[in-house]
Amino acid sequence: MIHSTAIIAPGAELDSSVTVGPYAVIGEHVKIGAGTTVGPHAVIEGRTEIGCDNQIFQFTSIGAIPQDMKFSGEVSYLKIGARNRIREFVTIHLGTEGGGGITTVGNDNLLMAYAHVAHDCIVNDHVVMANAATLAGHVEVDDYAILGGLSAVHQFARIGCHVMASGGSMIGQDVAPYSIVQGDRAKVVGLNLTGLKRRGFGAQELSNIKGIYKLVFRSNLNLDEAVAQIKERFDGSRKEVATYLDFLKKSERGLAR
Numbered sequence: 001m002i003h004s005t006a007i008i009a010p011g012a013e014l015d016s017s018v019t020v021g022p023y024a025v026i027g028e029h030v031k032i033g034a035g036t037t038v039g040p041h042a043v044i045e046g047r048t049e050i051g052c053d054n055q056i057f058q059f060t061s062i063g064a065i066p067q068d069m070k071f072s073g074e075v076s077y078l079k080i081g082a083r084n085r086i087r088e089f090v091t092i093h094l095g096t097e098g099g100g101g102i103t104t105v106g107n108d109n110l111l112m113a114y115a116h117v118a119h120d121c122i123v124n125d126h127v128v129m130a131n132a133a134t135l136a137g138h139v140e141v142d143d144y145a146i147l148g149g150l151s152a153v154h155q156f157a158r159i160g161c162h163v164m165a166s167g168g169s170m171i172g173q174d175v176a177p178y179s180i181v182q183g184d185r186a187k188v189v190g191l192n193l194t195g196l197k198r199r200g201f202g203a204q205e206l207s208n209i210k211g212i213y214k215l216v217f218r219s220n221l222n223l224d225e226a227v228a229q230i231k232e233r234f235d236g237s238r239k240e241v242a243t244y245l246d247f248l249k250k251s252e253r254g255l256a257r
Contacts, residue, residue: 001019005022021039021040021042031048036050036053036056044063048063048078049078051081057088066095067118074097080104082108085111089114116132124142148165151165154253159171162199169183175188176255188257205238205240
């Protein structure tokens with residue numbers, strides 16, 4: 001299961017079912033779970049933990065030290081979940097002390113060729129990063145977000161769940177859940193209704209999301225006033241309403257408008 005030309009450092013922990021291709025390099029602090037495949041010439045280093053059934057393609061670089069001038073060699077980590085597809089030339093870096101010390105990639109994500117996940121990012125579940133999509137440090141991407149090819153996200157920005165960012169988007173602020181953004185700097189141009197319908201959102205959920213969207217983006221209310229109206233008009237126990245309110249509450253960079 002491990003090619004004879006692969007270099008596996010003493011101390012690395014690989015499940016017996018892991019497959020490692022020719023000329024791959026795996027460092028001494030790496031842990032890889034059952035069913036994961038590592039392609040030719042991939043380099044996995046640092047204190048990196050990778051879960052089960054991942055596909056790691058050729059020429060990836062996983063667990064390298066951050067591209068952060070403040071990094072001074074402190075112990076930090078990278079944790080990758082299960083069933084991710086990490087394509088050619090993807091780069092994912094360790095965390096830093098200033099960002100909690102860990103970079104996290106969840107489950108069932110697709111990172112296409114040349115995508116980059118910088119230090120201290122949190123990529124949740126079912127995220128698609130198309131070719132050369134790039135996250136600067138400390139970015140959080142929520143479930144089912146799609147980042148188009150050649151898009152880039154500014155440090156500390158947050159991408160809400162079910163967001164669709166068009167190719168080439170330059171995202172400098174937080175992107176509210178369920179939105180479509182495009183441009184430089186990226187602006188909200190509508191709701192990701194097609195994506196929501198494909199994922200089984202019902203009529204009531206879509207109605208609530210549309211109503212909240214109008215209050216936040218199509219009214220003359222400031223954000224505090226819009227939040228007050230959302231709480232008054234919508235059932236906060238519903239998941240789509242609670243998700244929106246929680247995102248607005250935690251927004252620090254301000255919303256892309």
